[in-house]
Amino acid sequence: MRIKVMKFGGTSVATPEARLQSAMRVVSAREQGFSPVVVVSAIGRKGAPYATDTLLNLLKEIDPNVEPDPRELDLLIACGEILSSVIFAHTLKTLGHPAQAFRGGQAGIRTDGVYGNARIIGINPVSLFRSVEQGYIPVVCGFQGVAVMGDGAPGGELTTLGRGGSDTTGAAIGAAMRADAVEIFTDVDGIKTADPDYVKKAPTLRTVTYDEVAEMAHLGAKVVHPRAAEIAMHHDIPLWVKNTFSDEPGTEIVRREQFPGRRVTGVSHTGKLVYLQFDLAEASEAHRTTLETRIYELASQHNVNLYMLNISPSGTGFAVPRDQYPVVKDLLDGLVVPLDEGGRVVYLFQIGPASREVETQAKLLGPLGEIRRVRAALTEGTTMVSLIGHEYMQQAGLFHAVLKTLADNQVPVLQTSDSDFSLSVLVPESDAHRAVRALHDQFGLAEVV
Amino acid sequence: MATNPTTIGWGGETEFEKRRGVSAVEIRGGFAQAHVSHLEGDLVQARLEVLKAIGDKGISLDFLKLTPSGLSFLIKQSECDALEQVLTEVNAHHSIKPSRAIVLVHAVNIRDEEGMLAAIMHAAMSSSAKVDHISDMHDRLLMVVDAEDAERLRAKLEESGLGGSHAN
Numbered sequence: 001m002r003i004k005v006m007k008f009g010g011t012s013v014a015t016p017e018a019r020l021q022s023a024m025r026v027v028s029a030r031e032q033g034f035s036p037v038v039v040v041s042a043i044g045r046k047g048a049p050y051a052t053d054t055l056l057n058l059l060k061e062i063d064p065n066v067e068p069d070p071r072e073l074d075l076l077i078a079c080g081e082i083l084s085s086v087i088f089a090h091t092l093k094t095l096g097h098p099a100q101a102f103r104g105g106q107a108g109i110r111t112d113g114v115y116g117n118a119r120i121i122g123i124n125p126v127s128l129f130r131s132v133e134q135g136y137i138p139v140v141c142g143f144q145g146v147a148v149m150g151d152g153a154p155g156g157e158l159t160t161l162g163r164g165g166s167d168t169t170g171a172a173i174g175a176a177m178r179a180d181a182v183e184i185f186t187d188v189d190g191i192k193t194a195d196p197d198y199v200k201k202a203p204t205l206r207t208v209t210y211d212e213v214a215e216m217a218h219l220g221a222k223v224v225h226p227r228a229a230e231i232a233m234h235h236d237i238p239l240w241v242k243n244t245f246s247d248e249p250g251t252e253i254v255r256r257e258q259f260p261g262r263r264v265t266g267v268s269h270t271g272k273l274v275y276l277q278f279d280l281a282e283a284s285e286a287h288r289t290t291l292e293t294r295i296y297e298l299a300s301q302h303n304v305n306l307y308m309l310n311i312s313p314s315g316t317g318f319a320v321p322r323d324q325y326p327v328v329k330d331l332l333d334g335l336v337v338p339l340d341e342g343g344r345v346v347y348l349f350q351i352g353p354a355s356r357e358v359e360t361q362a363k364l365l366g367p368l369g370e371i372r373r374v375r376a377a378l379t380e381g382t383t384m385v386s387l388i389g390h391e392y393m394q395q396a397g398l399f400h401a402v403l404k405t406l407a408d409n410q411v412p413v414l415q416t417s418d419s420d421f422s423l424s425v426l427v428p429e430s431d432a433h434r435a436v437r438a439l440h441d442q443f444g445l446a447e448v449v
Numbered sequence: 450m451a452t453n454p455t456t457i458g459w460g461g462e463t464e465f466e467k468r469r470g471v472s473a474v475e476i477r478g479g480f481a482q483a484h485v486s487h488l489e490g491d492l493v494q495a496r497l498e499v500l501k502a503i504g505d506k507g508i509s510l511d512f513l514k515l516t517p518s519g520l521s522f523l524i525k526q527s528e529c530d531a532l533e534q535v536l537t538e539v540n541a542h543h544s545i546k547p548s549r550a551i552v553l554v555h556a557v558n559i560r561d562e563e564g565m566l567a568a569i570m571h572a573a574m575s576s577s578a579k580v581d582h583i584s585d586m587h588d589r590l591l592m593v594v595d596a597e598d599a600e601r602l603r604a605k606l607e608e609s610g611l612g613g614s615h616a617n
Binding site: 114119120121172215226231234279289297301302303304313394398400403414416419 | 468506
């Protein structure tokens with residue numbers, strides 16, 4: 001039995017014509033001797049009648065101020081994939097190929113109990129194997145599973161897998177069924193060297209490693225989700241990204257031993273971030289540690305996500321997602337930390353320019369001791385642009401090449417971060433296009449295939 | 450190892466995804482930390498001049514961070530003398546701390562797990578180890594400390610429930 005898992009994204013199942021094209025690809029795989037197992041996303045993207053966002057709006061329309069229960073929310077948004085799987089299975093049936101639709105739980109996908117962002121903990125694919133053996137093409141709902149209860153038995157609680165969940169489903173089923181290949185079908189020709197909206201002529205990569213694609217996906221490339229790449233890597237399942245609507249060969253994702261060599265792979269961008277740099281130069285060494293501890297304690301207690309962390313003798317800094325910035329401002333702007341230093345010292349935090357409230361607070365605190373301001377320089381509207389590469393990031397002179405390229409193109413760099421496979425810079429969002437294009441040109445990515 | 454899936458066979462169950470949370474805390478030694486400060490004039494150009502001089506000498510640096518008046522980064526301990534020479538030649542105010550260790554905290558999708566980086570930083574700051582340098586990636590946080598403090602920092606992370614399931 002040669003299993004091929006074929007995952008179709010929203011645009012590939014959006015219209016009857018698109019579904020027919022997708023279904024014909026499944027039929028073609030079957031005619032080539034494969035036993036196809038299909039995974040589908042919800043029909044259409046944002047704005048489409050059964051798309052996830054549309055379903056979410058059904059609740060928001062009732063009262064936007066009341067947060068839906070995560071359990072109920074998962075039940076609602078899973079409907080998009082259920083509809084899609086039934087419609088896709090019926091499309092196959094009309095082409096003379098019997099098919100069976102499966103919810104995630106029916107396909108044996110078990111998850112932890114985190115609604116809205118569950119992780120797969122196991123798959124028992126027995127129902128899918130049975131379906132294939134009986135001559136059907138299984139069509140599985142992406143993005144969903146069933147939570148395991150405390151005693152280890154499936155409890156029937158539907159969960160969704162979070163962002164990129166359908167890719168994750170495809171890769172996980174491929175691994176569980178020991179598939180010959182997992183193919184992720186989308187509306188672009190494969191994985192590009194950059195977002196085509198930013199670099200029109202960004203070429204399609206013919207081959208890329210799991211590590212590179214996971215790094216690209218984590219740093220903003222949207223073609224395949226990093227969880228899917230990681231699952232395929234751990235289980236050694238060949239993974240492809242292909243275009244439903246063209247006959248381009250797509251991108252093959254392989255192990256690093258299969259595609260060795262030093263190279264730059266692409267440039268990605270992600271995030272709507274706000275950057276904060278705290279000036280602690282006025283604090284004594286002992287006080288500094290206390291102040292830094294307090295900053296991170298509050299951020300931790302309020303579940304703030306941090307990016308681009310840094311620490312130096314003059315202070316500490318980080319970026320936060322734009323939607324979390326109001327929380328950070330509430331927590332830290334006007335925060336008072338009284339400490340002793342031979343006498344009373346009162347540290348008063350100030351985010352950006354001093355507000356009237358902070359100035360009033362400073363006056364009120366005056367009698368308590370010496371007031372020292374902890375000012376945080378604030379840069380709103382920033383984003384992360386990353387250069388991805390293989391065996392490339394440890395090259396002497398790379399930081400200079402990247403920062404000089406950006407300086408020559410008048411792109412200010414606020415902070416940097418690097419790993420084995422990437423070098424990221426935090427830049428103003430308004431300069432992100434220019435930064436991506438400049439790095440794409442500088443590192444010769446137009447020629448990459 | 451929790452992150453290393455195993456297939457149990459036909460019809461069996463497979464452990465698939467890396468579990469959320471800290472999976473491991475790893476210590477790597479043999480580094481030095483350089484801090485260049487008080488750069489004068491156009492800060493962007495001054496940083497570029499320092500980086501060019503370092504690159505021209507073939508010194509590979511890691512985990513570069515921009516600081517308000519300069520930059521901070523790591524090099525291999527064996528390159529301390531070469532770096533000292535370069536920074537002196539370009540007349541850059543600097544300090545190089547040898548015998549640094551990197552404490553790496555591994556956790557899948559660490560930046561997007563709510564409050565996780567902040568929690569690790571809080572634990573680290575609460576320890577008696579002085580953290581000289583930090584950097585984050587999508588799957589790990591790196592903290593640079595004096596080599597003698599590395600184990601103490603790891604112990605503090607473990608005590609805070611952030612030690613991972615298989616710390617080495």
